Amino acid sequence: MNYTDLKHEASRIKRDFSIIDYFQGLVSAGALKYEGMQGKEHFFGFLSQRTGSIAVDHRTNVWYDHSAGRGGDVLEAVQVFENKTFSQSVEQLSDFPTERIVVPKNKPKAAPNIKIESVKKVSHPALLNYIRSRGLESDDISDFTKEVHWCNKGKSYFAVGFPNESGGWVLRSSIFKGNILGGGISIQILGTPERIKIFEGWFDFLSYLKLSEATDFKAIILNSTANLKLSLILNVLAECEVVDLYLDNDATGEKYTNFFMKSAQLYHYCRSNAISTDWDLNKLKVTRGKFEKLISTLKISSRDVEGIWCFQTEVTDQRYRYKGFEDLNELLKSHVDTGNQNHIRQ
Structure with a gap:
């Protein structure tokens, strides 16, 4: 440049x-x-x-x-x-949101001093109260989370911990939100997966389970929308055609939902028309016009472009299920507050 x-x-x-x-x-x-x-x-x-x-x-x-x-x-x-x-x-x-990887080379010097002291069943009263404040009970989360105690520079901390795919922990409490020992997505497989469901955070995933009592799906928990890169989307689409998106009802959720669905349309259009889906992601160096650049690279005729954005896929935007709420957890909390026993469909 x-x-x-x-x-x-x-x-x-x-x-x-x-x-x-x-x-x-x-x-x-x-x-x-x-x-x-x-x-x-x-x-x-x-x-x-x-x-x-x-x-x-x-x-x-x-x-x-x-x-x-x-x-x-x-x-x-x-x-x-x-x-x-x-x-x-x-x-x-310039790569965002396609392939930007935020992995600081020089993390804070304190990071190597972090030491896990214990990992156990969630039992601390403060954490149980926090879980209840999210509309859940300890039994709702016991299969997925632990109480994590860690030490950093001689000071001890604890929080509800969810595992991620990098071997680290996603930590949440009423006063703390962060990761230790690495960030990234989390994956949970329930039963015999028939579809993939993508959630922004762990409490959205857990809320969905409680509201739907669903089984037989693979859950990808992003832990941050920054993790929803095109490389992840392509891996998901290659694994399973049926994908349900449960992102937040805000501007960021709208942006990433549209990004995923347009990626799916282009991907499946290419597969149906014997066009390579082995895309060179390094060439997508601009935030605006990334799809136009990819379409040009794939040598798709301009007269065929309209057909791409009309292409039907089995990727669905599920945000209508919690319309009026920021996310699934807010919907769950409203059900708990009102005593509403209605469930959402799987």
């Missing part, structure tokens, strides 16, 4: 790239923890911090680390948190 192209791409990234998505990616990678919102800002922190010091303003798309006295835009965040050069930062963020 020459200097002029680099400047133009940097300007586009600063304008279009969601800084919240970037910091959520750091949480998914186990480098940071999410502390929640204070006022109109999101707060993040290193695992070694009791209180997160990094404020992220989604309105202005900037961040500021109060403890270090520095901040800036998303490109400056990549340079600080991943020790990248300016040009490397631009090239990395």
Whole structure:
């Protein structure tokens, strides 16, 4: 990328790239923890911090680390948190959301000091109360979660822990949200899978189980929408044609649901027309127009493009089942609050 192209791409990234998505990616990678919102800002922190010091303003798309006295835009965040050069930062963020992999080379020095002290059945009263606050009981989650105690720099912590595919833990409590020992997706297989269901988080998956009593499916729990890369989508589609999406009823959920469904249409169109589905993902270096670029690379005629977006697949958007609620867990909590015994269909 020459200097002029680099400047133009940097300007586009600063304008279009969601800084919240970037910091959520750091949480998914186990480098940071999410502390929640204070006022109109999101707060993040290193695992070694009791209180997160990094404020992220989604309105202005900037961040500021109060403890270090520095901040800036998303490109400056990549340079600080991943020790990248300016040009490397631009090239990395140009891949989003197709193949961006946020794995900081220089994680906080405290990370290697994290030590798991115990993993056991959830029994701590504070965690049981937290689970109940999410509309669930201990029996609803006992097959999927543990009570994880860990130590970091001489201080002990505990939370509800869910395993992920990298061998780490997704940790949740009323005061903590983060990962340790690696981030990434989680997978659960129930019965003899007939379809794949994709959830944003563990509590959406657990809420679905309680509301539907469903069996015989493979669940992919993203733990962060930043993990829904095109490479994962292609692996899912190659494994199973029947896919149900249970993402959030918000702008991010809309964006990634549409991204998955359009990817599925193009993938199955290619399969039906003997066009290669072995796509070179490294060539998809732009956020906008990624499908147009791929269609051009695959040498699909412009007169046939309309047929791609009309192509019928067995990928379904299930958000209508919890219309009016942010996610499945909010639907479950409303059922618990009102005593509603109605279940959703499998």
